[in-house]
Amino acid sequence: MRREGSPWRGVGAVFLKELSDHLTGARMFVLEWLIVLTAAAAVYVSIQQIKNTSAEDPFLFLRLFTQASEQMPLSFATLLSFLVPLVAIGLGFDLVNSEHSRRTLSRILSQPIYRDALLFGKFLAALAAIGISLVALWLLLIGLGIFTLGLPPSGEEIARALVMLVVTIFYAGVWLALAMLLSTVFRSPATAALAALGLWLFLTILWPIFSPWMAGLVASREITSAEDLLSALSVRQAFARASPSALFGEIVSVVLDPSVRSTQQPMLAALGLALIERGSIPGAPLPFLQSILIVWGQIVGLIAATILLFVADYVVFQRQEVRA
Amino acid sequence: MSDVVIDAQGLTKRYNGAPAVDNVSFTVARGEIFGLLGPNGAGKTTTILMLLGLTEISSGAARVLGHDPVREPLAVKRRVGYLPDSVGFYDYLSARDNLRYTARLIGFSEAEREARIADALQRVDLAEVAGNRVGTYSRGMRQRLGLAEILMKNVAIAILDEPTSGLDPQATLELLEMIRGLKREGVSVLLSSHLLDRVQSVCDRVALFQDGRIALMGTVAELGRQVLGGGFAVEVEAEGQGLAERLAQVPGVTSVETTGPDRVRLLADRDVRPDAAAAVVHAGGRLRRLSVEEPSLEAIYTRYFHDHGAQHAA
Numbered sequence: 146m147r148r149e150g151s152p153w154r155g156v157g158a159v160f161l162k163e164l165s166d167h168l169t170g171a172r173m174f175v176l177e178w179l180i181v182l183t184a185a186a187a188v189y190v191s192i193q194q195i196k197n198t199s200a201e202d203p204f205l206f207l208r209l210f211t212q213a214s215e216q217m218p219l220s221f222a223t224l225l226s227f228l229v230p231l232v233a234i235g236l237g238f239d240l241v242n243s244e245h246s247r248r249t250l251s252r253i254l255s256q257p258i259y260r261d262a263l264l265f266g267k268f269l270a271a272l273a274a275i276g277i278s279l280v281a282l283w284l285l286l287i288g289l290g291i292f293t294l295g296l297p298p299s300g301e302e303i304a305r306a307l308v309m310l311v312v313t314i315f316y317a318g319v320w321l322a323l324a325m326l327l328s329t330v331f332r333s334p335a336t337a338a339l340a341a342l343g344l345w346l347f348l349t350i351l352w353p354i355f356s357p358w359m360a361g362l363v364a365s366r367e368i369t370s371a372e373d374l375l376s377a378l379s380v381r382q383a384f385a386r387a388s389p390s391a392l393f394g395e396i397v398s399v400v401l402d403p404s405v406r407s408t409q410q411p412m413l414a415a416l417g418l419a420l421i422e423r424g425s426i427p428g429a430p431l432p433f434l435q436s437i438l439i440v441w442g443q444i445v446g447l448i449a450a451t452i453l454l455f456v457a458d459y460v461v462f463q464r465q466e467v468r469a
Numbered sequence: 470m471s472d473v474v475i476d477a478q479g480l481t482k483r484y485n486g487a488p489a490v491d492n493v494s495f496t497v498a499r500g501e502i503f504g505l506l507g508p509n510g511a512g513k514t515t516t517i518l519m520l521l522g523l524t525e526i527s528s529g530a531a532r533v534l535g536h537d538p539v540r541e542p543l544a545v546k547r548r549v550g551y552l553p554d555s556v557g558f559y560d561y562l563s564a565r566d567n568l569r570y571t572a573r574l575i576g577f578s579e580a581e582r583e584a585r586i587a588d589a590l591q592r593v594d595l596a597e598v599a600g601n602r603v604g605t606y607s608r609g610m611r612q613r614l615g616l617a618e619i620l621m622k623n624v625a626i627a628i629l630d631e632p633t634s635g636l637d638p639q640a641t642l643e644l645l646e647m648i649r650g651l652k653r654e655g656v657s658v659l660l661s662s663h664l665l666d667r668v669q670s671v672c673d674r675v676a677l678f679q680d681g682r683i684a685l686m687g688t689v690a691e692l693g694r695q696v697l698g699g700g701f702a703v704e705v706e707a708e709g710q711g712l713a714e715r716l717a718q719v720p721g722v723t724s725v726e727t728t729g730p731d732r733v734r735l736l737a738d739r740d741v742r743p744d745a746a747a748a749v750v751h752a753g754g755r756l757r758r759l760s761v762e763e764p765s766l767e768a769i770y771t772r773y774f775h776d777h778g779a780q781h782a783a
Contacts, residue, residue, distance in 0.1 A: 148540070148542075149540065149541045149542075149543060149544060150541075150543040150544075154543070154576070155573075155574045155576075157573075158570065158573035158574050159574070161573075162570050162573075166561075247557045247558075247559065247560070248553065248555055248556065248557025249557040249558060249559060251518075251523060251551070251553040252551065252552075252553055252556055252557065252558075252571075252615070252618070253571075253574065254523055255521055255523065255546055255549070255550075255551035255553075256546060256571060256574040256575055257542075257543045257544075257546040257547040257574070257575060257576070258543075258546075258574050259542070259543070466524060467518060467523045467524060468514060468515075468518065468524075
């Protein structure tokens with residue numbers, strides 16, 4: 146059975162209305178300032194740190210994103226991986242159920258549009274609102290870097306920083322789709338918010354603690370060789386990647402640091418080991434596209450997770466009764 | 470074009486196997502005001518949602534303006550205006566902005582939009598407060614804004630779900646007058662209500678719902694004959710001897726009941742007031758009051774469910 150008319154009809158109207166709601170709303174204002182202020186603190190400290198290092202670094206500018214210190218143990222990138230989900234959940238947790246509680250849903254759906262348009266429009270508008278603030282934040286950071294460090298970023302640095310920006314928006318998409326799914330499943334916005342925040346805490350804080358333990362259960366072999374160690378690390382990584390924050394972390398660590406040649410490198414470094422590939426010079430920077438290739442799977446993973454969650458939301462919403 | 474705008478045949482909606490609407494069939498003609506009446510939970514709103522394609526039809530078929538609401542929901546929704554039960558708006562937006570959003574969803578061009586919105590707001594008397602946030606509106610104003618949305622849409626059918634519930638008498642009268650205005654423009658109106666008396670005055674035909682079925686359907690007068698039997702009840706208040714016997718002989722009177730001192734209630738199959746007056750005068754009585762009760766929906770409804778409720782319980 147084919148439906149008559151386009152499912153895209155009305156997406157534009159929904160998008161514009163929702164975007165204007167987000168941009169004029171107090172909630173967005175609060176969330177934006179939360180991010181801007183914490184990010185400013187992180188960046189200020191990392192700038193102080195960078196100014197004090199005298200070592201030569203061809204990618205000094207990228208350190209703005211990744212530098213952590215004793216005073217501020219969280220780098221800008223780590224902060225984003227914490228705060229972006231919060232913003233996405235903040236905008237998404239009541240997108241669908243508020244239409245129910247305001248009793249506007251049946252009135253809107255009795256207009257000549259499909260339900261698809263409402264869902265698409267809402268998702269795109271919230272993502273655009275987050276995107277706008279992330280772009281603004283990114284530009285602020287670059288500007289601040291040029292001002293305080295007194296050196297312009299190279300083309301490759303800008304390219305890498307741009308990839309990081311785009312990936313952050315995808316990362317926001319995952320959490321937004323999750324929050325929207327919960328806002329469709331739970332009729333009460335408070336329940337949806339609580340469920341979303343619970344999942345966020347679990348995936349970003351508890352999962353990194355649990356997952357190595359669970360990986361240990363699966364691969365409980367004695368480590369006797371380098372292969373054993375690498376395979377154990379792979380299992381551990383596979384478990385950790387159930388959390389989008391882990392995927393985001395891997396992408397950021399590789400894209401923003403050209404010296405990183407593998408996503409397992411930080412783990413190995415923690416064990417005091419180094420990964421040396423045959424025929425490569427240790428510590429030499431990796432070309433831009435090579436870095437991207439290493440984390441291509443993770444980037445696709447983030448997008449796939451977004452699509453999966455959105456499809457789940459779509460299915461639930463299509464089957465839902467209009468009346469409360 | 471045919472004169473039937475809504476044609477429902479055997480509409481059935483089952484939730485988890487239990488029927489909420491069970492084999493409901495009715496038609497609405499062009500320019501007619503058709504009332505779906507019945508207690509809360511009788512299946513009126515579900516029937517409406519099925520006609521709009523907002524909920525799936527378990528079995529049966531509906532044609533709205535010749536379109537199937539399941540397969541061609543957009544074609545249906547383009548020409549049908551819907552005012553839901555306790556309609557909601559975006560409280561933080563003004564009435565005008567709320568209508569603008571709907572107008573964009575409908576797909577009006579920019580110029581057309583503003584003219585239509587201004588006209589619709591004018592007609593429901595909200596033009597002066599159109600810039601205020603809807604959050605400040607009273608219930609009656611919200612209902613009127615919902616009606617403005619339908620007016621703006623330029624529809625062939627208006628479906629109103631409980632349009633008068635929760636309104637004060639004055640607001641109810643205003644709203645009913647606006648509904649009559651829709652009819653004058655040739656718009657067919659399908660309205661649901663559990664408030665029988667209010668609705669009686671505007672409906673051309675009604676369908677009484679009970680437990681998901683249509684128990685009775687027709688004009689109010691038809692239903693009156695069908696259920697109340699006699700149809701007309703005439704109250705006579707007069708002084709005199711043996712009036713009850715005299716009145717019983719008036720042609721058309723089916724029963725006489727003495728309801729108080731000098732007070733008699735006649736049930737008749739037609740309006741027997743002239744003959745009754747003549748009979749009283751002829752018997753030398755002093756006629757003080759003579760009134761006829763139109764068959765009221767309330768009475769029909771109460772009687773019907775009284776009679777059939779007993780069967781249900783059995």
